[in-house]
Amino acid sequence: MAKRIIVDEDRCLSCKACVIECALAHTSISTMAKALEAGAARLQPRMHVESAGEFGMPVQCRHCADAPCIAVCPKDALQRRSEDGPVLLDENLCIGCNFCVLACPFGAIDLSVTGKGVVKCDLCVERTDAGKLPACVSACPTAALKYDEMEQPLESPLREAGSDASTGAEENEQRPDDGDTVCCVACGQAVGTRKKVAFVRKKLAGYVKVADLCPRCRRIRFARSRARSLGAPATAGRTHRE
Numbered sequence: 001m002a003k004r005i006i007v008d009e010d011r012c013l014s015c016k017a018c019v020i021e022c023a024l025a026h027t028s029i030s031t032m033a034k035a036l037e038a039g040a041a042r043l044q045p046r047m048h049v050e051s052a053g054e055f056g057m058p059v060q061c062r063h064c065a066d067a068p069c070i071a072v073c074p075k076d077a078l079q080r081r082s083e084d085g086p087v088l089l090d091e092n093l094c095i096g097c098n099f100c101v102l103a104c105p106f107g108a109i110d111l112s113v114t115g116k117g118v119v120k121c122d123l124c125v126e127r128t129d130a131g132k133l134p135a136c137v138s139a140c141p142t143a144a145l146k147y148d149e150m151e152q153p154l155e156s157p158l159r160e161a162g163s164d165a166s167t168g169a170e171e172n173e174q175r176p177d178d179g180d181t182v183c184c185v186a187c188g189q190a191v192g193t194r195k196k197v198a199f200v201r202k203k204l205a206g207y208v209k210v211a212d213l214c215p216r217c218r219r220i221r222f223a224r225s226r227a228r229s230l231g232a233p234a235t236a237g238r239t240h241r242e
Helices: 017-025 032-038 068-072 099-103 125-129 135-139 158-165 169-173 194-204 215-229
Strands: 003-007 048-052 055-059 078-080 087-089 145-149 181-183 190-193
Touching (some): 003 055, 017 048, 048 215, 068 099, 068 194, 099 194, 181 194, 190 194
Antiparallel strands (some): 078 087
16 A cells, blocks of 8 residues: 655644755755755755645645646656556656646646756655655654555546636636736736647646646645635635735
């Protein structure tokens, strides 16, 4: 049975210790003090913590059973390690097309700070292979993150996200855009070229709906939806423009 990172939002303090430890775990630098001394070191976490009212919502790759990022990758740079294993990125194959960034329902894939390709949570496979916990889990002071077996594989929520947020087909026609650029229906910022968005929609047609939402808005929507499911007000969370 697959092991995944399980979040208990009630325990999250939004301290972002998990984010810092994640960034350090993916470099050769062992401490933040050394990272600051290095100066030129460009740390980049593979996760985020979003605010959702009274809750903090850690957002990282959920390694979906029907991972849409795998479906849209034209170079097979994203592959599942085993039948129920994590979705891993081969940086040598990644061409930086950003199709996976558009397809991810959680906004959990980011552009690399180096400007080449993307980065995503790899479930700290080197650590877990050695019998250790993922970096974010080991860093959490309140045990809000746990690394445990899931009763059933997580399915991508893109169908629900797409229908709830609008696929953008009609709404985008009524919105001003920048020629070839599709804009986020929530905040108005550029999502990507029409060609890219069309390619992603075509690759995922038949089993998901792709909303025209930028990764930032998508993360916030996810955090808000989780907060609402826990009883927080529907208006909880930060806005994109904050």
